[in-house]
Amino acid sequence: MNRTDGAVPTRPWIDSYGTSIPAELPPQAHRSLAHLVRTACRQHAGKTAFTCVVPNGMNGSLGFARVDAMSDAFAAFLHHHCGVRRGARVAVQLPNGLAYPVAAFGVFKAGAVLVNTNPLYTPTEMIHQFNDSGAEVLVICDMFADKLAEVIPQTGIRTVVLAGVPEFFPRIPEAIVRGVQKVWSRTLPPVPPLDIPVLRLRDALAKGRATGADPAEWWDGLRPDDLALLQYTGGTTGVAKGAMLSHANILSNLQQVLAMGRSHMTGNDCVLTALPLYHIFAFTANLMTFFEIGARNILVPSPRPVQNIQRAIENYPITWITGVNTLFNGLMNEEWFAAFPPKHLVAAIAGGTALHRSVATRWAVMTGTPIAEGYGLTESSPLVSFNPLSGAARPGSIGIPVPGTDVALVDADDAPVADGEPGELIVKGPQVMQGYWNRPEETAATVKGGWLYTGDVAVMEEGGFLRIVDRKKDMVLVSGFNVYPNEVEDCLAKIPEVLEAAVVGIPDGASGEAVRAYVVRNPDAPGELSREAIIAHCRTHLTGYKVPKSVIIRDELPKSPIGKILRKDLKAEVKAEFAGKT
Amino acid sequence: MLTELETTLLGVMMMIIMLGMGASMTPRDFLIAFRKPKGILVGLLSQFAVMPFLGFLLAVALGLPAPLVVGLILIACMPGGTTSNIFAYFSKGVLALSIMMTTVSTLVAVVMVPLLLSFYGGLAGVGAENRIPPENVAQILVVLLVPTILGMILRKFSPNVGATVELIGSFMGVVVILFLIASWVPRNYQLLLDTGLAIYFATIGIGLMGMLFGYWVARGLGQDTNRARTISLETGIQNGPLAVLVITLSFTGQQQQEVLLIPILYSLFIVLTSTAITLWYRRNATREALARDAAKVQPT
Numbered sequence: 001m002n003r004t005d006g007a008v009p010t011r012p013w014i015d016s017y018g019t020s021i022p023a024e025l026p027p028q029a030h031r032s033l034a035h036l037v038r039t040a041c042r043q044h045a046g047k048t049a050f051t052c053v054v055p056n057g058m059n060g061s062l063g064f065a066r067v068d069a070m071s072d073a074f075a076a077f078l079h080h081h082c083g084v085r086r087g088a089r090v091a092v093q094l095p096n097g098l099a100y101p102v103a104a105f106g107v108f109k110a111g112a113v114l115v116n117t118n119p120l121y122t123p124t125e126m127i128h129q130f131n132d133s134g135a136e137v138l139v140i141c142d143m144f145a146d147k148l149a150e151v152i153p154q155t156g157i158r159t160v161v162l163a164g165v166p167e168f169f170p171r172i173p174e175a176i177v178r179g180v181q182k183v184w185s186r187t188l189p190p191v192p193p194l195d196i197p198v199l200r201l202r203d204a205l206a207k208g209r210a211t212g213a214d215p216a217e218w219w220d221g222l223r224p225d226d227l228a229l230l231q232y233t234g235g236t237t238g239v240a241k242g243a244m245l246s247h248a249n250i251l252s253n254l255q256q257v258l259a260m261g262r263s264h265m266t267g268n269d270c271v272l273t274a275l276p277l278y279h280i281f282a283f284t285a286n287l288m289t290f291f292e293i294g295a296r297n298i299l300v301p302s303p304r305p306v307q308n309i310q311r312a313i314e315n316y317p318i319t320w321i322t323g324v325n326t327l328f329n330g331l332m333n334e335e336w337f338a339a340f341p342p343k344h345l346v347a348a349i350a351g352g353t354a355l356h357r358s359v360a361t362r363w364a365v366m367t368g369t370p371i372a373e374g375y376g377l378t379e380s381s382p383l384v385s386f387n388p389l390s391g392a393a394r395p396g397s398i399g400i401p402v403p404g405t406d407v408a409l410v411d412a413d414d415a416p417v418a419d420g421e422p423g424e425l426i427v428k429g430p431q432v433m434q435g436y437w438n439r440p441e442e443t444a445a446t447v448k449g450g451w452l453y454t455g456d457v458a459v460m461e462e463g464g465f466l467r468i469v470d471r472k473k474d475m476v477l478v479s480g481f482n483v484y485p486n487e488v489e490d491c492l493a494k495i496p497e498v499l500e501a502a503v504v505g506i507p508d509g510a511s512g513e514a515v516r517a518y519v520v521r522n523p524d525a526p527g528e529l530s531r532e533a534i535i536a537h538c539r540t541h542l543t544g545y546k547v548p549k550s551v552i553i554r555d556e557l558p559k560s561p562i563g564k565i566l567r568k569d570l571k572a573e574v575k576a577e578f579a580g581k582t
Numbered sequence: 583m584l585t586e587l588e589t590t591l592l593g594v595m596m597m598i599i600m601l602g603m604g605a606s607m608t609p610r611d612f613l614i615a616f617r618k619p620k621g622i623l624v625g626l627l628s629q630f631a632v633m634p635f636l637g638f639l640l641a642v643a644l645g646l647p648a649p650l651v652v653g654l655i656l657i658a659c660m661p662g663g664t665t666s667n668i669f670a671y672f673s674k675g676v677l678a679l680s681i682m683m684t685t686v687s688t689l690v691a692v693v694m695v696p697l698l699l700s701f702y703g704g705l706a707g708v709g710a711e712n713r714i715p716p717e718n719v720a721q722i723l724v725v726l727l728v729p730t731i732l733g734m735i736l737r738k739f740s741p742n743v744g745a746t747v748e749l750i751g752s753f754m755g756v757v758v759i760l761f762l763i764a765s766w767v768p769r770n771y772q773l774l775l776d777t778g779l780a781i782y783f784a785t786i787g788i789g790l791m792g793m794l795f796g797y798w799v800a801r802g803l804g805q806d807t808n809r810a811r812t813i814s815l816e817t818g819i820q821n822g823p824l825a826v827l828v829i830t831l832s833f834t835g836q837q838q839q840e841v842l843l844i845p846i847l848y849s850l851f852i853v854l855t856s857t858a859i860t861l862w863y864r865r866n867a868t869r870e871a872l873a874r875d876a877a878k879v880q881p882t
Binding site for chain 1: 608610613614617618672737741742744745746749871872873
């Protein structure tokens with residue numbers, strides 16, 4: 001059977017759902033994200049929705065009712081003062097803080113499309129993303145206003161709105177945080193003169209409020225298939241492209257998150273949001289899902305160094321933490337966390353990159369609560385699979401597909417692989433994106449017949465549990481044998497003197513490709529680290545062709561903003577190194 | 583000589599400073615700091631063994647007259663100044679350790695300062711007329727613990743108010759030094775002009791030497807670089823205004839002015855030297871923190 005022919009697949013994982021997970025998704029209650037925001041704000045009007053905590057413990061909060069009113073005002077500002085109409089793109093380039101939900105929800109209420117942008121982007125990356133998306137308005141953190149001089153003249157941005165990290169804090173704490181930023185850490189550059197209107201978020205809201213408009217008229221007519229987000233992803237091929245995520249995509253994924261976790265979530269939850277909201281993981285899981293059920297988001301503007309999270313965890317009854325492997329590991333290596341792990345914690349959700357088994361085990365011992373690992377992509381809003389929270393979780397597995405989702409494992413000819421064999425993971429479901437913005441060819445190569453080709457090689461185990469073997473394109477082909485870098489990296493990570501490792505292929509005259517390992521020494525380990533010892537270790541644990549032929553010891557490895565090790569950067573180095581040599 | 587009003591004002595400012603110091607921590611910070619008490623003990627050693635000895639050596643080596651010897655030894659025996667916490671904070675040191683050291687050394691000072699004063703005073707041959715009554719020191723210290731505890735409660739109750747009070751306390755730390763200079767220098771400019779290089783050397787040297795020895799004592803006793811930097815600042819930065827308060831409550835007239843010379847000059851110069859050292863430490867700390875963070879993944 002060819003999966004892409006549209007045959008109805010079976011779902012062997014349904015049996016693993018148990019009693020707490022519904023087999024099918026309930027009918028959609030909301031027509032759009034704006035509708036969801038409005039409903040949640042009305043329903044939880046008296047409660048606190050967001051609290052932003054800076055490293056010294058100073059904080060500000062917004063209740064659901066204020067979030068509603070302020071995002072209404074921002075929508076009115078966008079419509080009346082910026083000429084933003086349905087489907088127009090608005091870029092939001094903010095770290096976690098109270099300004100983020102106001103801006104993002106305001107964009108939805110104006111019927112516009114949110115373009116999430118990493119605040120740490122370079123001017124080159126910003127120009128690409130704003131031009132590619134056709135953004136008309138930019139909401140940017142004032143810490144990065146100096147980049148505007150170079151960026152704005154080269155884009156179609158017509159209005160810039162500035163927001164600070166302590167935005168909407170009480171007056172004195174706001175002044176103190178801004179004072180520290182300005183005088184001590186010198187992270188508040190002057191705003192360069194621009195030919196277009198530049199104003200602060202507070203003033204934008206005042207203008208919006210003054211219009212007296214009701215934004216419902218702009219979002220009421222939104223259909224589920226209308227575009228909600230352009231979520232940029234480097235993806236697999238160099239230049240960043242915008243995944244087109246509709247309101248229905250996000251709303252469905254939110255239901256899928258709830259289907260997996262609702263039995264353990266309540267409206268009194270307090271979720272630690274240390275991952276950036278501009279990333280799809282925290283956007284869907286923290287900002288939308290926990291917001292909808294009336295829980296409180298504790299926003300941390302910058303989780304690096306990890307100590308920045310201390311007051312957020314100490315001063316609030318954190319029940320959930322979403323994170324990536326590096327964050328969990330970092331927390332456990334902090335004295336204040338190890339000594340006083342959060343008392344009210346229910347569970348943690350791991351995603352973004354593989355969760356190391358040792359980290360999961362240590363976390364369970366230290367906090368007495370599980371980390372449930374999930375798997376997803378920007379292109380799937382993001383959640384595809386998740387470990388059940390009720391005891392059936394499997395360590396090292398990315399769990400079972402979430403309700404309403406079909407997955408299949410296929411070979412190079414799109415034919416399903418035999419049971420237990422590795423194949424490329426393909427996904428079909430209501431959370432799968434509409435395509436890449438203005439890139440029909442890349443869309444056609446990624447979404448075929450409704451199936452999203454993830455580029456990840458996985459195996460399916462008993463009960464429908466999936467295990468990621470590796471990225472398809474990261475495979476190293478040594479004399480015709482497939483080497484999965486993850487396997488070699490896991491082997492390297494078992495050496496006590498090795499802190500982190502990454503494996504890529506290098507051109508090799510004899511075998512076509514050979515394995516190269518990049519290794520970071522563990523400063524806390526007593527022993528020395530030598531290339532010979534590393535190779536000897538691998539020889540005892542791996543078949544000959546998998547053993548690294550080249551070992552490079554580094555001080556650090558390239559990482560993404562959320563802490564993923566970037567093999568693609570290492571591959572680029574290899575490419576440059578071997579250019580013209582073969 | 584400081585007037586009654588000025589002395590009262592100095593006392594009030596000290597109260598505010600201590601309130602701010604208390605507000606910079608929570609009870610949990612204490613518990614965490616006590617998980618590694620070695621740092622605090624090392625700090626105490628450096629504070630009450632190394633520093634007074636350095637003060638004594640300087641006093642003898644420079645052959646200072648008795649009132650100045652008392653002033654120098656008093657400064658050397660003082661507990662950590664609250665400004666050390668600000669410098670520890672800005673140098674990205676271990677704030678909890680700095681606060682602990684300041685607080686614990688202030689507590690221990692009730693016993694240690696009178697003992698050290700009479701020991702080194704006797705060794706340096708200071709006569710009875712220049713002796714500081716031990717009960718004065720003890721009383722002042724006990725009174726200053728009250729706002730400290732109030733500050734801690736405030737920080738626990740409301741981080742926004744606590745952090746604001748902390749900042750006010752920090753500003754007050756600078757204000758009090760300006761106040762001391764403004765109220766002392768105009769009345770003693772002649773004394774300043776007559777003051778030899780040796781005295782300037784002693785006042786600047788005692789702080790810098792404290793920081794240098796504090797760092798290496800801490801490193802030698804197995805403290806990591808971050809904690810050693812904290813202990814270094816804590817050792818070098820003494821509670822100058824407290825020394826002034828003790829002197830104003832113990833001496834009068836011309837004698838008071840003379841004994842005050844070194845503590846006041848010290849209070850002025852320590853701000854400048856600490857700022858320079860802090861900027862340097864901060865750079866080192868930032869680099870180390872980022873490296874440590876990048877390398878946190880610890881496989882087993």
